[in-house]
Amino acid sequence: MFQRPPAEILAELEALRAHDAPTHGGHVLSYVYDPGLVEIDELAAAAMRAVQSVNGLDPTTFPSVAAMERDIVAFVRGMLHGQAGGGQRPDDTVVGSVTSGGTESCLLAVKTARDAWRAAGGEGAPMLVAPSTVHAAFHKAAAAFELELVVVPVDQMTGRPAPEDVIAHLSDRVALVVLSAPSYPFAVLDPVEAVAAECAARGIALHVDACIGGFALPWWQGSGDGGRALPPWDFSVPGVTSISADVHKYGYAPKGVSVLLQRGRDRQRHQYFALSDWPGYPVVNPTLLGSKSAGALAAAWAIIQALGDDGYASLVAKAHRATDALVTLVSGIEGLRVFGDPTGPLFAVCTDESVSPDRRVDPHHWADRVKQAGWLIQAQPGLVQRDGTRLPHTTHLTVTPVTERVLEPLGQALGSAADAVRGIPAVDPAAVLAALTGSLGTTGLPERLDSETAWGLLERLGVGAGGAMPAEMAPLLALIEAVPSSVAERLLVELVARLVEP
Numbered sequence: 001m002f003q004r005p006p007a008e009i010l011a012e013l014e015a016l017r018a019h020d021a022p023t024h025g026g027h028v029l030s031y032v033y034d035p036g037l038v039e040i041d042e043l044a045a046a047a048m049r050a051v052q053s054v055n056g057l058d059p060t061t062f063p064s065v066a067a068m069e070r071d072i073v074a075f076v077r078g079m080l081h082g083q084a085g086g087g088q089r090p091d092d093t094v095v096g097s098v099t100s101g102g103t104e105s106c107l108l109a110v111k112t113a114r115d116a117w118r119a120a121g122g123e124g125a126p127m128l129v130a131p132s133t134v135h136a137a138f139h140k141a142a143a144a145f146e147l148e149l150v151v152v153p154v155d156q157m158t159g160r161p162a163p164e165d166v167i168a169h170l171s172d173r174v175a176l177v178v179l180s181a182p183s184y185p186f187a188v189l190d191p192v193e194a195v196a197a198e199c200a201a202r203g204i205a206l207h208v209d210a211c212i213g214g215f216a217l218p219w220w221q222g223s224g225d226g227g228r229a230l231p232p233w234d235f236s237v238p239g240v241t242s243i244s245a246d247v248h249k250y251g252y253a254p255k256g257v258s259v260l261l262q263r264g265r266d267r268q269r270h271q272y273f274a275l276s277d278w279p280g281y282p283v284v285n286p287t288l289l290g291s292k293s294a295g296a297l298a299a300a301w302a303i304i305q306a307l308g309d310d311g312y313a314s315l316v317a318k319a320h321r322a323t324d325a326l327v328t329l330v331s332g333i334e335g336l337r338v339f340g341d342p343t344g345p346l347f348a349v350c351t352d353e354s355v356s357p358d359r360r361v362d363p364h365h366w367a368d369r370v371k372q373a374g375w376l377i378q379a380q381p382g383l384v385q386r387d388g389t390r391l392p393h394t395t396h397l398t399v400t401p402v403t404e405r406v407l408e409p410l411g412q413a414l415g416s417a418a419d420a421v422r423g424i425p426a427v428d429p430a431a432v433l434a435a436l437t438g439s440l441g442t443t444g445l446p447e448r449l450d451s452e453t454a455w456g457l458l459e460r461l462g463v464g465a466g467g468a469m470p471a472e473m474a475p476l477l478a479l480i481e482a483v484p485s486s487v488a489e490r491l492l493v494e495l496v497a498r499l500v501e502p
């Protein structure tokens with residue numbers, strides 16, 4: 001019956017997995033969120049297996065799906081101070097859905113706001129207003145649902161948008177404002193209260209993207225750094241109309257599960273797609289997918305049952321202590337500094353320009369060195385904002401509970417990598433660009449790159465056959481900063497597309 005024996009197939013899978021970055025143990029400071037509890041992983045695996053054959057499309061046929069989703073929504077609503085239904089004003093009731101991830105939650109928040117805006121008589125092209133630090137998912141959502149995206153520059157020292165700069169863009173055409181709690185690039189907790197007050201007064205929807213902070217900030221205050229008070233940012237703030245929180249980040253569920261909560265049943269119903277007007281089964285989809293796995297949902301449900309409020313509080317305390325220790329450590333490395341005033345278990349690091357050039361550390365050379373020592377931290381390109389101000393290029397660290405156990409070797413690696421690259425200037429983007437365009441025999445990059453030209457450029461940057469990444473990422477990041485974003489995006493698409501070409 002089998003063309004190959006299952007054991008052999010699984011052995012091959014294991015061999016493939018051996019080339020992946022380690023998902024446990026704290027060596028990867030982005031993408032993965034390790035609570036450091038084996039029992040949690042085992043519970044999640046068993047829960048996924050229990051629903052392996054279920055179709056999450058239809059909760060009337062598979063009521064377990066609805067039951068688990070209700071429990072998760074109730075937990076997250078409590079955690080984010082949302083009002084339960086019944087008795088209170090119905091437009092204050094907070095309801096929600098489990099989605100396949102942060103991106104889907106963000107897409108649906110935008111779709112809901114657009115359709116609610118239209119239903120309320122909005123005319124012309126709807127607009128979405130957000131700081132330049134807003135997650136890429138909102139750029140995707142604005143493109144997909146055809147909203148005009150207004151990107152508000154943030155302060156170049158703090159990474160924080162001024163509330164008045166956001167408010168200045170409010171008008172009848174604005175269907176949604178998005179703020180972050182905190183932002184991914186710099187971990188800034190945006191000024192939710194001030195913007196929410198103005199949005200509420202004008203009847204404009206405000207989404208708080210707590211994809212990364214949702215399962216951490218509720219327990220942040222009172223753990224770690226002596227309990228510095230956080231300004232309110234969740235449903236306790238009246239003008240907040242929706243919040244996204246990823247269970248597959250600090251909720252520790254396997255990938256594929258996030259929660260989107262919305263204030264007001266009637267506004268939330270705009271999230272849904274329904275169709276009775278075709279010859280097939282009547283369709284009702286709260287989310288983007290049709291048939292879908294219930295695996296990550298079941299795992300998330302089981303983990304939330306197991307951890308509960310106390311479990312999350314103690315895991316957040318570990319991540320908080322580890323973050324404080326790393327922030328102190330990095331701040332003590334000559335030539336580097338922590339960017340802005342981060343809130344939550346993540347932060348970004350940039351060059352300390354207050355020291356002389358020969359003592360500065362470039363964060364991208366630093367990340368490349370740190371990688372050689374077996375730790376992955378994430379390089380982020382700089383950005384010239386619409387107003388001409390420049391956000392520095394940085395390196396991002398996401399801290400998890402397990403980080404606390406590896407603070408010593410990690411600190412060692414961060415320190416010696418800085419020593420190794422101190423004084424080496426950042427890669428000169430102009431030089432990378434000149435070397436590349438030289439290869440084309442022209443004076444500049446063509447406006448539109450075809451696959452072959454794009455691939456040729458990538459090969460010159462050291463990308464190998466099958467998309468093997470170059471030993472050093474700093475030149476690639478410098479190129480991204482140097483070329484127009486449309487060219488950078490085309491190169492990145494080519495890189496990732498080639499990975500899966502047979």
Ligand SMILES: *Cc1c(COP(=O)(O)O)cnc(C)c1O
Binds near residue numbers: 209
């Ligand atoms: C991770 C993240 C997202 C997108 O989530 P995915 O789960 O990667 O799709 C959106 N916003 C913020 C702030 C995030 O950190």
